[in-house]
Amino acid sequence: MVTGAFSYTGRFVAARLLDRGREVRTLTNHPRANDPSGGRIRAYPLDFAHRDLLLEAMSGADTLYNTYWVRAPKGSLTHTVAVENIRCLIEAARHAGVRRVVHTSIANPTASTRSYYRGKAAAEEVIRSSGLSYAIVRPTLLFGEGDVLINNIAWLLRHLPIFAIPGDGRYHLQPIHVSDHAGLLVEAGSQAADVVVDSAGPEIFAFDELVRLLRRAMNLRALVVHVPPVLALAGATLAGRLAGDMLLTRDELDDLMSDILVSHQPPRGTTRLTDWLPAHSDEVGRRYASEIERHYRRVPPETA
Secondary structure, three states, X not given: OEEOOOOHHXXXXXXXXXXXXXXXXXXXXXXXXXXOOOOOOEEEEOOOOOHHHHHHHHOOOOEEEEOOOOOOOEOOEOHHHHHHHHHHHHHHHHHHOOOEEEEEOOOOOOOOOOHHHHHHHHHHHHHHOOOOEEEEEEEXXXXXXXXXXXXXXXXXXXXXXXXXXXXXXXXEEOEEEXXXXXXXXXXXXXXXXXXXXXXXXXXOEEHHHHHHHHHHHOOOOOEEEEEOHHHHXXXXXXXXXHHOOXXXXXXXXXXXXXXXXXXXXXXXXXXXXXXXXXXXXXXXXXXXXXXHHHHOOOOOHHHO
């Protein structure tokens, strides 16, 4: 059982499981038009209000790969609510007889006191206290084929004459390719021991370095400047409104500048961004990756 098998991380996890000959089901609120498996995945609605339906969907499943989370609160859907939704999901999994849970968290979940990281840490505690065999996988930053942050930086570089870097740009990121991350999740699912492991790539970049790397790879001439964080956030907010999306929140900016998107463990990803970019320079940033479209769009009843 994979939550969000028609979405970003989940589709890479589902593809690896299918390649291994596993039967895959998904809990999803995305249209079937997004199904990359050619109909090989049986879909059930991700409806936390109906625990009995969650239990029915997971009945007979061996492993639950949970990628569900909320990036930024919207309306009544807060990080606190997301934690309770995960609690509901895990309780249903336990009653359905699921053997193991593989949960996607975030690197350094206790390094920030902000809502996103507090919620991630609380969700980990839900997993630990569930009584189920578990693996908690903590990614730093994902890239590749439709990611949000790196793709949208590239999109801005393609569409704006000036790109504003908040502050000095010396804070760091350690991106991992989404396929490497999915492979780590699937491998963790095949194990028996309870584990907590970071999911990080082989390269670490300063933010300023990453932006200039993207600009060079795409052969663009956008002017890269450094501005006070509050001014960069105002620009990101304006750009987000024009795109009809949440481009960057204040909490995300603060966490980005706190140097916590890096791992203190040996890297487990092997795909280097510096190798991947030249091969994908024509496609990265061509299409804006919308958070609203990806997670909050309305799903027709017949595709749920």
